[in-house]
Amino acid sequence: xxxxxxxxxxxxxxxxxxxxxxxxxxxxxxxxxxxxxxxxxxxxxxxxxxxxxxxxxxxxxxxxxxxxxxxxxxxxxxxxxxxxxxxxxxxxxxxxxxxxxxxxxxxxxxxxxxxxxxxxxxxxxxxxxxxxxxxxxxxxxxxxxxxxxxxxxxxxxxxxxxxxxxxxxxxxxxxxxxxxxxxxxxxxxxxxxxxxxxxxxxxxxxxxxxxxxxxxxxxxxxxxxxxxxxxxxxxxxxxxxxxxxxxxxxxxxxxxxxxxxxxxxxxxxxxxxxxxxxxxxxxxxxxxxxxxxxxxxxxxxxxxxxxxxxxxxxxxxxxxxxxxxxxxxxxxxxxxxxxxxxxxxxxxxxxxxxxxxxxxxxxxxxxxxxxxxxxxxxxxxxxxxxxxxxxxxxxxxxxxxxxxxxxxxxxxxxxxxxxxxxxxxxxxxxxxxxxxx
Amino acid sequence: xxxxxxxxxxxxxxxxxxxxxxxxxxxxxxxxxxxxxxxxxxxxxxxxxxxxxxxxxxxxxxxxxxxxxxxxxxxxxxxxxxxxxxxxxxxxxxxxxxxxxxxxxxxxxxxxxxxxxxxxxxxxxxxxxxxxxxxxxxxxxxxxxxxxxxxxxxxxxxxxxxxxxxxxxxxxxxxxxxxxxxxxxxxxxxxxxxxxxxxxxxxxxxxxxxxxxxxxxxxxxxxxxxxxxxxxxxxxxxxxxxxxxxxxxxxxxxxxxxxxxxxxxxxxxxxxxxxxxxxxxxxxxxxxxxxxxxxxxxxxxxxxxxxxxxxxxxxxxxxxxxxxxxxxxxxxxxxxxxxxxxxxxxxxxxxxxxxxxxxxxxxxxxxxxxxxxxxxxxxxxxxxxxxxxxxxxxxxxxxxxxxxxxxxxxxxxxxxxxxxxxxxxxxxxxxxxxxxx
Numbered sequence: 001x002x003x004x005x006x007x008x009x010x011x012x013x014x015x016x017x018x019x020x021x022x023x024x025x026x027x028x029x030x031x032x033x034x035x036x037x038x039x040x041x042x043x044x045x046x047x048x049x050x051x052x053x054x055x056x057x058x059x060x061x062x063x064x065x066x067x068x069x070x071x072x073x074x075x076x077x078x079x080x081x082x083x084x085x086x087x088x089x090x091x092x093x094x095x096x097x098x099x100x101x102x103x104x105x106x107x108x109x110x111x112x113x114x115x116x117x118x119x120x121x122x123x124x125x126x127x128x129x130x131x132x133x134x135x136x137x138x139x140x141x142x143x144x145x146x147x148x149x150x151x152x153x154x155x156x157x158x159x160x161x162x163x164x165x166x167x168x169x170x171x172x173x174x175x176x177x178x179x180x181x182x183x184x185x186x187x188x189x190x191x192x193x194x195x196x197x198x199x200x201x202x203x204x205x206x207x208x209x210x211x212x213x214x215x216x217x218x219x220x221x222x223x224x225x226x227x228x229x230x231x232x233x234x235x236x237x238x239x240x241x242x243x244x245x246x247x248x249x250x251x252x253x254x255x256x257x258x259x260x261x262x263x264x265x266x267x268x269x270x271x272x273x274x275x276x277x278x279x280x281x282x283x284x285x286x287x288x289x290x291x292x293x294x295x296x297x298x299x300x301x302x303x304x305x306x307x308x309x310x311x312x313x314x315x316x317x318x319x320x321x322x323x324x325x326x327x328x329x330x331x332x333x334x335x336x337x338x339x340x341x342x343x344x345x346x347x348x349x350x351x352x353x354x355x356x357x358x359x360x361x362x363x364x365x366x367x368x369x370x371x372x373x374x375x376x377x378x379x380x381x382x383x384x385x386x387x388x389x390x391x392x393x394x395x396x397x398x399x400x401x402x403x404x405x406x407x408x409x410x411x412x413x414x415x416x417x418x419x420x421x422x423x424x425x426x427x428x429x430x431x432x433x434x435x436x437x
Numbered sequence: 438x439x440x441x442x443x444x445x446x447x448x449x450x451x452x453x454x455x456x457x458x459x460x461x462x463x464x465x466x467x468x469x470x471x472x473x474x475x476x477x478x479x480x481x482x483x484x485x486x487x488x489x490x491x492x493x494x495x496x497x498x499x500x501x502x503x504x505x506x507x508x509x510x511x512x513x514x515x516x517x518x519x520x521x522x523x524x525x526x527x528x529x530x531x532x533x534x535x536x537x538x539x540x541x542x543x544x545x546x547x548x549x550x551x552x553x554x555x556x557x558x559x560x561x562x563x564x565x566x567x568x569x570x571x572x573x574x575x576x577x578x579x580x581x582x583x584x585x586x587x588x589x590x591x592x593x594x595x596x597x598x599x600x601x602x603x604x605x606x607x608x609x610x611x612x613x614x615x616x617x618x619x620x621x622x623x624x625x626x627x628x629x630x631x632x633x634x635x636x637x638x639x640x641x642x643x644x645x646x647x648x649x650x651x652x653x654x655x656x657x658x659x660x661x662x663x664x665x666x667x668x669x670x671x672x673x674x675x676x677x678x679x680x681x682x683x684x685x686x687x688x689x690x691x692x693x694x695x696x697x698x699x700x701x702x703x704x705x706x707x708x709x710x711x712x713x714x715x716x717x718x719x720x721x722x723x724x725x726x727x728x729x730x731x732x733x734x735x736x737x738x739x740x741x742x743x744x745x746x747x748x749x750x751x752x753x754x755x756x757x758x759x760x761x762x763x764x765x766x767x768x769x770x771x772x773x774x775x776x777x778x779x780x781x782x783x784x785x786x787x788x789x790x791x792x793x794x795x796x797x798x799x800x801x802x803x804x805x806x807x808x809x810x811x812x813x814x815x816x817x818x819x820x821x822x823x824x825x826x827x828x829x830x831x832x833x834x835x836x837x838x839x840x841x842x843x844x845x846x847x848x849x850x851x852x853x854x855x856x857x858x859x860x861x862x863x864x865x866x867x868x869x870x871x872x873x874x
Contacts, residue, residue, distance in 0.1 A: 026720035026721075027694050027718065027720070028575075028667060028694070028718065028720060028721055029720065031575060031633055031665070031667065032574055032575060032724070033573065033574060033575055033576050033577040033580070033599070034577055035573060035577075036573070036574045036575070036724055036728075039574070039724055039727040039728055039731065040727065041727060061529075063528055063529055066523070066524050066527045066528050067523075067524040069523065069527065071519055071520060071523035071524075072520065074519050074523065074527070075515070075516040075517075075519040075520045075523070076516070078512070078515040078516060078519060079512040079513070079515060079516040080512075082508055082511050082512040082515060083508060083509065083512045086503070086504075086506065086508035086511065086512070087503050087504040087508075089709055090503045090506065090511070090707035090708070090709035090710065091500055091503050091707075091708060091709055092498075092500055092703075092708045092709070093709070125562060125732075125733040125736075126733055126734055128732070128733050128734045129732060129733045132731060132732045132733070136470065136472065136473070136598070137469055137470060137473045137476070138465075138468060138469060138470055138473070139470050140470045140471055140472075143470070154730065154731065154734065157727075157730070157731045158731045158732075161573070161728070161731050162470070196468055228468070230465060230468065257464050257465070266529075270527035270528075271527070271528060271529045272526055272527035272528055272529070272530070272737055272738045272739040273527065273737060273739065274733065274735075274736070274737045281464065281465065283463035283464070283465060283466065284463075284465055287469070287473055287476055290476040290477065290478060290594075291473075291476055291598070293591065293594070294476065294569060294591065294594045294595045294598050295562075295565070295566060295569045295595075295732070296562040296563055296565050296566045296569070296711065297563055297565045297591065298711075299562075299711070300709055300710060300711045300737065300740060301709045302709040302710065302740075303737060303739075303740070
């Protein structure tokens, strides 16, 4: 009989197999560019293989529940498009993206209060690609990029692939702390360094689930403007708020050239179409177009026209309301379950929208070390350390409520609670590491 | 009345508008990374806006004629896919790409004699993205990348975006000259430099239309193997040969770890799906997967499954035969027209497949300067200088026969012939620059 320890080990090996294999057998290893040294498998990626088994409640992935989409309508949209415009839709397109879609995306941004011209929009392969292109345009090796801490894990990978020096700015439950931002910039300036970018997810942040308070937004923009730091505002969740109307993005009230705004249809329509975009100051937009051309020639015209048609023919704004109701019920299920299942000393955020809750556990709990035990207990999460550029957060984790239905969300949290209680009991038995004062 | 000179100027300004605007207004200019300095608008891109007007015969673009695709079948494939597998097809996928598609792509490569495992394939946004990811993995600023001369224009942009030092290797009508390759590597070695990559399009080359002779292929691989130079074999046109069976790619007969092979469905199915791939040695494949994740998280699962379904349900191999017949007729139309229309002293290649003929004109003709006059005469081409990393080729041009029907191809060549005769007459009148001995 296999012990549960064996189960843990097998689960961990399975998930991390790619990493260990990459180390061996590599004839070309000494020929890689310096930037390639930073390309290592992420926590999240290593985990997906394990967490996708059906018996496991995955609170790990940030996938939207696309099954909520009217598939018949989507199928008809695609089929009409190919029948009517096939030779255009299946051809190469421009590197900037389809003009009709760019106009439709301006209307999407207008729902949040942004006034934008289609000519300043560049369509990208998810907003991830926009982030990647921006990193390549702005970041020389050693350049400072400011981020929240914790921050979006693949942004860390992307900036590291350009050899950025990531510097964290403190957050609280109201998002970035303006005074901390100003102090960080001043400290860097004293050392002769000026950050190139501030990367921020101000609304329903991934991973922390917090939102930059409205009254802090002007200060963040002004501090960056004064310091000559370009703001990269990543806003994939802005239209998925559970309380009241949408928050005004930084871009809505900032000077046009202060912010590059990143949007995405991945959470509000379907990630499988890979349609994201950047709204950028004109000169930066020109560079983005050139970088996009070099990166992929052009995005899929087909995918762009599907989104454009869908937005112009379907009651998408009403469907968004449905998504908000659906995700709110899942968030509520998670918060209710956390209140019951979490051990004393655990704290967590209360997201007003988006997909994620951030949990901080008592000192001494190591969520990365605990993960195989959680998987053996049939629940998965993402250890928090990977979201911290500075290696903090060993006792934190990201929980997603976006994909499983409410009862599964609750079940997952209860399973996690049991794992945590056992973990804390073991720590009590064998002593927890002294907390660093 | 507008003079035709005005017409030329307007046409040129229209095409190059993006470039001049990028220079002005740029608050962030001093903040760009060093690599962004190399991001400047290409000849080809600047031209597209002008050459797409219906009255102009464009021998410029390298677009396949996707109207030849059975649109009803494609529409049904997509609609069935969404109806049956929507929640998977429209979700995020793995960074490496769909396993079923990777298996199908191995079968495509087997048609050319390549034996490959799906696990060594990475699906990318066109083969362009594979090229971009490889550049990022291998090229440090100043590293040498060997290319043919002329070579694929966007490869130049992509390698330059990684600050590569591009070194050209001489070609003739049988492709890369092995002795020249060996000499170039030896010359670099004498200066203490070892090229990281050889980028080559050995079969039906873009832009020159030449093919590396079968008897040279082993030598090219062996020279690179001995020198520790990884070969990047870009093969978008390999299945579009007009004479006999497909050439065996370098990858078919080389050691597994000598070559990264790039394939594409853009010319044989539809560029609008943006499905290309890399077949790489395992360790390089692992790096490609990580780089792809950082660049875009994942490719469109939908687009990948469309290609996979299309290949598994349609008589694609038969359709390829139809494409070969269609493109051969257009090549013949071009070669026939060139024989009649070209002035004395012009020479051109005779492609055995693919999309392009390369024309070399008498010394003194400047094809870039001549382009607005050609556009005013309602024909477009791509000036050759942009395909040369070393600034050679002012008297060369690329002509594409892939998109217009045969009679339009012929008409375009005849228009071009008239422009050239006038150009040469003017040169005779005002004297041509002395050729540099």
